[in-house]
Amino acid sequence: MTTVGEFMTTRLVTMDGHETLTAAAREMRDSSIGDVVVTAGDDVVGIVTDRDIAVRGVAEERDPDTTRLDQITTRDVITVSQYDDAVAAADLMRTYAVRRLPVIDDGRLVGLISMGDLAVEREPQSVLADISADDPNN
Numbered sequence: 243m244t245t246v247g248e249f250m251t252t253r254l255v256t257m258d259g260h261e262t263l264t265a266a267a268r269e270m271r272d273s274s275i276g277d278v279v280v281t282a283g284d285d286v287v288g289i290v291t292d293r294d295i296a297v298r299g300v301a302e303e304r305d306p307d308t309t310r311l312d313q314i315t316t317r318d319v320i321t322v323s324q325y326d327d328a329v330a331a332a333d334l335m336r337t338y339a340v341r342r343l344p345v346i347d348d349g350r351l352v353g354l355i356s357m358g359d360l361a362v363e364r365e366p367q368s369v370l371a372d373i374s375a376d377d378p379n380n
Contacts, residue, residue, distance in 0.1 A: 246331050247324030249360075250345050250353035256281050259288075259312030263299045266290055266311055279344055279351060280315045286344045286351055288315030321346045324353060332360050 255269055256279045266278050270292055280288040290311050298314040299306055321344045322331050331343060335357055345353035 244328040245324060246322050246326045246328055246343075246345055246355050247353070248328070250324060250355045251359060252353045254279055254351065254354055256351065257290075257311060258282070259315060260310050263295050263304070263306035263309050263311065263314070267292070267295055267306065277342060277354075278311075279354065280311045281351075282312075284350065286319055286321065286346065287312065288317060288319055289342055289344065289354075290315055291342075319344060322355065323347055328355075328360060331355055332357075335360070 255273050255275060255277075257266055257269065259280050259282050269278060270276060276293075277289050277291040279286055280290055288311075294314055295306070298304075299309055304313070320334055320338050320340060322334065324345050324347055334343060335341065341357045343355050344351055345355055
């Protein structure tokens with residue numbers, strides 16, 4: 243059995259839900275990533291992606307300098323443990339139509355597993371794996 247912990251991303255960026263969309267977009271740009279984990283204290287409350295900022299923020303004509311992350315974050319966060327089976331994590335992504343799952347152990351955020359991580363591990367010859375393993379182009 244391959245576990246989530248064997249290939250999860252541990253280089254995480256977290257931001258408080260009171261941070262603005264602009265701050266999150268800058269963090270994503272500066273860190274060459276497409277998402278930030280949104281927290282309230284030590285609790286994970288969601289994930290905001292660059293797409294969320296575009297669709298739920300800008301396209302809805304929200305001011306990115308005043309709109310907070312917690313205003314566009316989906317509240318129902320599905321999480322996994324680093325000891326969970328990778329196939330089970332993929333099934334959760336499919337069931338809940340999400341592309342990323344926070345990895346929580348002992349109530350603490352320890353990583354993030356993405357659809358791309360799963361593709362690289364489970365189907366290394368796939369197009370998604372090629373794209374996911376490639377360096378960012380921005």
